Amino acid sequence: xxxxxxxxxxxxxxxxxxxxxxxxxxxxxxxxxxxxxxxxxxxxxxxxxxxxxxxxxxxxxxxxxxxxxxxxxxxxxxxxxxxxxxxxxxxxxxxxxxxxxxxxxxxxxxxxxxxxxxxxxxxxxxxxxxxxxxxxxxxxxxxxxxxxxxxxxxxxxxxxxxxxxxxxxxxxxxxxxxxxxxxxxxxxxxxxxxxxxxxxxxxxxxxxxxxxxxxxxxxxxxxxxxxxxxxxxxxxxxxxxxxxxxxxxxxxxxxxxxxxxxxxxxxxxxxxxxxxxxxxxxxxxxxxxxxxxxxxxxxxxxxxxxxxxxxxxxxxxxxxxxxxxxxxxxxxxxxxxxxxxxxxxxxxxxxxxxxxxxxxxxxxxxxxxxxxxxxxxxxxxxxxxxxxxxxxxxxxxxxxxxxxxxxxxxxxxxxxxxxxxxxxxxxxxxxxxxxxxxxxxxxxxxxxxxxxxxxxxxxxxxxxxxxxxxxxxxxx
Amino acid sequence: xxxxxxxxxxxxxxxxxxxxxxxxxxxxxxxxxxxxxxxxxxxxxxxxxxxxxxxxxxxxxxxxxxxxxxxxxxxxxxxxxxxxxxxxxxxxxxxxxxxxxxxxxxxxxxxxxxxxxxxxxxxxxxxxxxxxxxxxxxxxxxxxxxxxxxxxxxxxxxxxxxxxxxxxxxxxxxxxxxxxxxxxxxxxxxxxxxxxxxxxxxxxxxxxxxxxxxxxxxxxxxxxxxxxxxxxxxxxxxxxxxxxxxxxxxxxxxxxxxxxxxxxxxxxxxxxxxxxxxxxxxxxxxxxxxxxxxxxxxxxxxxxxxxxxxxxxxxxxxxxxxxxxxxxxxxxxxxxxxxxxxxxxxxxxxxxxxxxxxxxxxxxxxxxxxxxxxxxxxxxxxxxxxxxxxxxxxxxxxxxxxxxxxxxxxxxxxxxxxxxxxxxxxxxxxxxxxxxxxxxxxxxxxxxxxxxxxxxxxxxxxxxxxxxxxxxxxxxxxxxxxxxxxxxx
Numbered sequence: 001x002x003x004x005x006x007x008x009x010x011x012x013x014x015x016x017x018x019x020x021x022x023x024x025x026x027x028x029x030x031x032x033x034x035x036x037x038x039x040x041x042x043x044x045x046x047x048x049x050x051x052x053x054x055x056x057x058x059x060x061x062x063x064x065x066x067x068x069x070x071x072x073x074x075x076x077x078x079x080x081x082x083x084x085x086x087x088x089x090x091x092x093x094x095x096x097x098x099x100x101x102x103x104x105x106x107x108x109x110x111x112x113x114x115x116x117x118x119x120x121x122x123x124x125x126x127x128x129x130x131x132x133x134x135x136x137x138x139x140x141x142x143x144x145x146x147x148x149x150x151x152x153x154x155x156x157x158x159x160x161x162x163x164x165x166x167x168x169x170x171x172x173x174x175x176x177x178x179x180x181x182x183x184x185x186x187x188x189x190x191x192x193x194x195x196x197x198x199x200x201x202x203x204x205x206x207x208x209x210x211x212x213x214x215x216x217x218x219x220x221x222x223x224x225x226x227x228x229x230x231x232x233x234x235x236x237x238x239x240x241x242x243x244x245x246x247x248x249x250x251x252x253x254x255x256x257x258x259x260x261x262x263x264x265x266x267x268x269x270x271x272x273x274x275x276x277x278x279x280x281x282x283x284x285x286x287x288x289x290x291x292x293x294x295x296x297x298x299x300x301x302x303x304x305x306x307x308x309x310x311x312x313x314x315x316x317x318x319x320x321x322x323x324x325x326x327x328x329x330x331x332x333x334x335x336x337x338x339x340x341x342x343x344x345x346x347x348x349x350x351x352x353x354x355x356x357x358x359x360x361x362x363x364x365x366x367x368x369x370x371x372x373x374x375x376x377x378x379x380x381x382x383x384x385x386x387x388x389x390x391x392x393x394x395x396x397x398x399x400x401x402x403x404x405x406x407x408x409x410x411x412x413x414x415x416x417x418x419x420x421x422x423x424x425x426x427x428x429x430x431x432x433x434x435x436x437x438x439x440x441x442x443x444x445x446x447x448x449x450x451x452x453x454x455x456x457x458x459x460x461x462x463x464x465x466x467x468x469x470x471x472x473x474x475x476x
Numbered sequence: 477x478x479x480x481x482x483x484x485x486x487x488x489x490x491x492x493x494x495x496x497x498x499x500x501x502x503x504x505x506x507x508x509x510x511x512x513x514x515x516x517x518x519x520x521x522x523x524x525x526x527x528x529x530x531x532x533x534x535x536x537x538x539x540x541x542x543x544x545x546x547x548x549x550x551x552x553x554x555x556x557x558x559x560x561x562x563x564x565x566x567x568x569x570x571x572x573x574x575x576x577x578x579x580x581x582x583x584x585x586x587x588x589x590x591x592x593x594x595x596x597x598x599x600x601x602x603x604x605x606x607x608x609x610x611x612x613x614x615x616x617x618x619x620x621x622x623x624x625x626x627x628x629x630x631x632x633x634x635x636x637x638x639x640x641x642x643x644x645x646x647x648x649x650x651x652x653x654x655x656x657x658x659x660x661x662x663x664x665x666x667x668x669x670x671x672x673x674x675x676x677x678x679x680x681x682x683x684x685x686x687x688x689x690x691x692x693x694x695x696x697x698x699x700x701x702x703x704x705x706x707x708x709x710x711x712x713x714x715x716x717x718x719x720x721x722x723x724x725x726x727x728x729x730x731x732x733x734x735x736x737x738x739x740x741x742x743x744x745x746x747x748x749x750x751x752x753x754x755x756x757x758x759x760x761x762x763x764x765x766x767x768x769x770x771x772x773x774x775x776x777x778x779x780x781x782x783x784x785x786x787x788x789x790x791x792x793x794x795x796x797x798x799x800x801x802x803x804x805x806x807x808x809x810x811x812x813x814x815x816x817x818x819x820x821x822x823x824x825x826x827x828x829x830x831x832x833x834x835x836x837x838x839x840x841x842x843x844x845x846x847x848x849x850x851x852x853x854x855x856x857x858x859x860x861x862x863x864x865x866x867x868x869x870x871x872x873x874x875x876x877x878x879x880x881x882x883x884x885x886x887x888x889x890x891x892x893x894x895x896x897x898x899x900x901x902x903x904x905x906x907x908x909x910x911x912x913x914x915x916x917x918x919x920x921x922x923x924x925x926x927x928x929x930x931x932x933x934x935x936x937x938x939x940x941x942x943x944x945x946x947x948x949x950x951x952x953x954x955x956x957x958x959x960x961x962x963x964x965x
Binding site: 039042043044045046047048049050051078080082084087088089090139266268269270273274275276 | 556557563565570573575576577579675676677678679680682683684710711712713714790791793794797798799800802803804818822842845846847850854
């Protein structure tokens with residue numbers, strides 16, 4: 001393509017504080033509309049905001065995890081505009097002195113690192129939610145005043161894939177910090193994108209459009225791809241790009257013009273006089289830094305180092321904090337130096353069981369020590385791989401019993417003793433003369449059929465490897 | 477022995493004394509005041525929504541009988557939230573608004589046993605004005621001359637106290653709205669240090685300038701009321717967490733050695749000659765009482781009014797944005813349906829709901845914050861505000877307080893300045909600087925013009941030194957009789 005794509009993302013993240021940013025109302029999601037509102041968040045005359053200190057701590061945690069410089073002196077500003085979801089008709093936000101600036105985030109595209117600068121991270125209040133019905137528009141003020149973090153990247157993303165990777169990485173980090181649910185469906189994470197094209201090698205940025213109304217990471221990717229195509233076409237035809245805000249229409253899979261630059265609002269920002277400016281001390285910054293846990297990338301690298309895992313396995317296991325912590329407990333519960341088989345179990349059968357149960361792996365409530373026991377019993381061929389992954393694991397999840405008990409109760413101990421298997425193998429050879437003949441004439445498949453017959457006769461308990469050896473010996 | 481029907485004439489501290497001695501009952505006080513209001517408010521019009529409203533919300537609870545203000549009625553300006561009582565800022569746009577909560581000062585007053593009058597006092601709409609003429613309910617009349625304004629914006633509170641139809645009252649002061657009407661009505665009015673009294677529940681005009689304060693018959697009542705309403709409020713981030721002294725301890729008639737600064741910029745052209753003479757006599761009196769004084773300079777005084785009208789209107793424009801007809805108050809008839817559109821509803825509601833002066837200030841405030849003008853007006857105004865504050869800091873290094881006239885003129889005639897906003901704005905020229913710099917200031921009666929209109933003396937001190945104001949004001953009052961003079965109604 002002759003054009004270079006330039007994308008900047010503006011991400012809003014709802015912080016999961018117990019109470020709102022400037023009042024004591026609960027932030028719980030999904031409650032009856034307008035049941036979580038008070039004179040302050042409703043903007044009643046005479047009411048005044050008071051900053052929720054926890055919201056500030058959470059915001060600082062994100063800012064520091066994104067390598068931002070926290071500003072010593074910061075303040076809130078009013079962003080003035082009329083809208084029915086904004087009861088004061090101004091939003092308490094931050095303008096010229098945001099609480100942090102100049103951070104960065106590394107993303108990895110096909111193993112190659114790319115450094116994305118973060119312009120600013122600031123704290124503001126969320127607006128209410130408008131619900132449009134046939135005859136009227138209704139406002140739910142439950143969301144009004146929930147603390148919202150705005151994270152603005154520099155325009156350094158050069159493809160929809162990079163934008164997607166940036167969002168995934170950012171979400172992953174914020175989840176690790178335990179300050180937001182980052183659930184796009186519930187609106188606790190929202191993303192707007194600025195996108196422009198420029199000729200390769202040219203310094204100056206092209207005219208950008210701002211994209212809104214994307215409700216998933218995939219929608220962000222799709223909207224960007226649509227917009228890249230649209231802008232490429234326009235430029236190819238010598239048409240100008242109009243600076244405007246465009247809405248992503250999921251159904252029609254296209255972006256639609258919402259308002260142009262001329263219609264853009266003058267927000268008349270000025271310092272919020274109801275909140276005094278505040279100083280963030282070095283001690284505070286140190287305190288917050290200490291509360292930042294090991295982040296996904298570090299964890300992945302450590303898993304590779306400490307447990308000898310492949311990058312692929314380590315990345316999957318560190319994709320969520322809970323998952324990673326559970327995985328690590330399992331690794332630690334095992335005395336075996338080789339952790340690969342535990343990783344395989346976590347990524348394979350456990351992950352698919354979790355998905356069947358619509359929960360996360362740790363929510364299956366399998367004790368790490370018991371999972372390790374099961375893995376070892378399979379590895380030592382006490383129980384077959386098949387029985388272990390199906391019957392035993394299912395029973396563990398459903399009953400909470402330990403694997404040894406289940407194997408005993410269900411009589412699943414694998415028969416690896418040749419003398420015990422010889423008779424069954426003899427019987428099978430006698431009953432399947434045709435297959436025996438096939439095998440002898442060099443058709444390999446026949447052996448597997450015979451192994452299957454032995455397994456059947458042994459009610460799945462025979463060790464298939466041992467059975468194969470016996471068959472080979474007897475049919476030589 | 478005071479007849480029951482004359483109890484309204486007494487100060488709060490006299491009533492407290494008599495109540496404590498059980499010479500009178502709080503019901504007698506209330507009856508007396510109620511009769512007085514019924515007798516004379518038709519002339520003064522200090523209260524709004526008087527007809528049809530019960531006089532008192534509820535009789536004070538018995539458990540409060542031992543509290544400092546037990547049973548003392550207090551009158552409240554219409555912009556201070558009182559739970560379940562109309563609080564409309566004398567604006568049509570807040571028609572019928574009954575806040576679901578009490579302002580912090582009201583909570584404190586109730587805890588102290590005070591009886592909050594159900595009827596509120598008149599004011600300029602949203603406190604925009606210096607004459608109480610900008611009220612949706614019409615003008616209040618100055619008790620000393622019913623053809624004159626009582627000052628503003630707390631004109632209702634000041635006139636009610638002067639006319640003895642309030643024992644004492646609360647006002648609010650953004651640029652002089654307590655002190656100027658106190659001066660025009662011959663009563664005591666105090667604007668506390670910014671942050672001394674909680675603003676929670678005060679319907680904001682300009683958040684960085686507003687303070688609630690007392691309007692009283694004498695200095696002692698002012699100190700008693702300040703004792704009750706002052707102090708840190710966790711609901712107001714701008715309220716100061718600084719201990720509140722007992723202000724009545726500053727009332728000891730001794731100002732020997734106190735250093736008073738007289739700013740030369742306050743005694744120039746524009747100052748009425750009678751006011752000048754009276755203020756100078758008052759300063760001489762303070763000198764007689766042992767105070768030392770020197771002329772000082774507040775070089776940025778001339779910028780105070782323009783700076784004020786940029787900062788105050790910028791904040792006001794934003795503060796008043798919430799009055800849009802969506803949740804409470806007035807909504808223009810026949811609007812609000814989707815068919816007519818949201819923007820139409822905003823326009824009709826705000827167009828019909830706000831008065832002229834409110835519209836003027838909203839437009840001015842919107843302008844000074846607009847893209848392209850912000851740096852030239854708002855940012856510059858903030859810088860000059862800092863310079864004005866520094867002027868005061870300098871003087872308080874060598875002076876304990878500053879004394880000036882409260883207003884350059886005595887009360888003017890109703891309608892005289894109504895058509896000329898700029899002239900009206902200059903009425904606050906001596907009071908505005910205290911709001912811009914956050915310092916406390918009091919106005920006390922210091923004499924009368926030949927026509928019998930009261931004149932106020934303003935005393936200013938450094939932040940959180942209200943004690944100095946009380947000390948000087950009390951000594952002056954103790955040695956003069958101005959505060960004993962009452963209008964004939």
